Amino acid sequence: MHSRVRREKRIVQLMMNKYCEDIHNSSTLCTDCNELLEYAERRLLTCPYIENKPVCSNCDIHCYSKNQKEKIKKVMRTVGPKMIYTHTLDTLWYFFYKFIHKNQKIT
Numbered sequence: 001m002h003s004r005v006r007r008e009k010r011i012v013q014l015m016m017n018k019y020c021e022d023i024h025n026s027s028t029l030c031t032d033c034n035e036l037l038e039y040a041e042r043r044l045l046t047c048p049y050i051e052n053k054p055v056c057s058n059c060d061i062h063c064y065s066k067n068q069k070e071k072i073k074k075v076m077r078t079v080g081p082k083m084i085y086t087h088t089l090d091t092l093w094y095f096f097y098k099f100i101h102k103n104q105k106i107t
C-alpha cells in the first residue's frame with residue numbers, strides 16, 4: 001500500500017475514533033461511525049493521484065453518496081480543530097484540503 005494512503009488512513013481512523021468518543025459517547029466505533037470509516041478508507045484507495053489506481057470506468061468501488069460526504073465533512077469540522085492540538089497541523093490540513101478538493105472534483 002502507498003505510504004501516503006497509509007498515513008491518511010491512520011488520520012481518518014483517529015478522527016472517527018475521536019468523533020465517536022466525543023459525540024456518541026462510545027469507546028469503540030459505533031455501527032454508523034464504522035460504516036463511515038470504511039467508506040472513507042475506500043475513498044482513499046481510489047485517490048486519483050495515487051499510482052496504479054484503476055481507471056474510473058473499470059473501478060468496482062461505488063462512487064460516493066452525497067450523504068456520506070456530508071457526514072465526513074461534519075466529522076472533520078467537529079474533531080479537526082481538537083486534533084490540531086495532538087497532531088501536527090500540516091498533516092491534518094493537508095488531508096482536509098485534499099479530501100474537500102477531491103469531493104469537488106468527483107461530483
Ligand SMILES: [Zn+2]
Nearest residue numbers: 020024030033
Ligand atoms: Zn459513533
